[in-house]
Amino acid sequence: MIIANSQRMFVDTLVSAVQREGFTVAHAATSRAGLLEGIERHRDAICLSAWTFADGGLAEVMSEIRSTAPARRIVVLSSDSDPMTLSAALNVGVQGFIHTSRGLDVLLDAVRRLHLGEIVIEASLSGNTAPGSGEAQRVRKLAAYLTPREYECLAMVVSGMDTAAMSRRLGVSRTTIRSHVQSMLMKLSVHSRLEAAALAVQHHLLSDLEPVRFASVP
16 A cells, blocks of 8 residues: 655554554655655555645646556545545546545545445535535436436446446346446436546435345345
């Protein structure tokens, strides 16, 4: 694992915490340059990184990171509560976003889920995201158009499953899965699976999901 944050105390505390849980920290950094050095040396490690550093932001180097290690899982740890930050992070290809206010227990659980291959969105965002807000109502209205099978696909996307795993789970072809997922993305007015997962987590779209919708899933 690689941990990078501009605050040395935060890095040291997080390194100690994850190591106590049995995870190995291969590299720790307090700058973007240090992060890139760790990424170059440890190409298979999960990376928990701040969004911004004194020497530059993560967004500007994501293409470089992707070119050296396309399968690397990058997760942003941020205290920024602006929904646009989450959107920007997802748009450049990170695999997760964890707001630092979520606490150490949530963070450690997120690390475990990352090792299982899940997408992790643990946001604590400001703006019009309260249950009765206009944005929440808009999202709920969009979600109401999802079919039961599209809801199943959304739940599996949130859990981090890829097309092949979803195909095996539902017993249908990958082409059918892609069709369901594309329809789900269009109805939610998002452009990627990560954006769909973020939307579902932020607005609790799966909390009211009826168990019967999963009755067909082995």
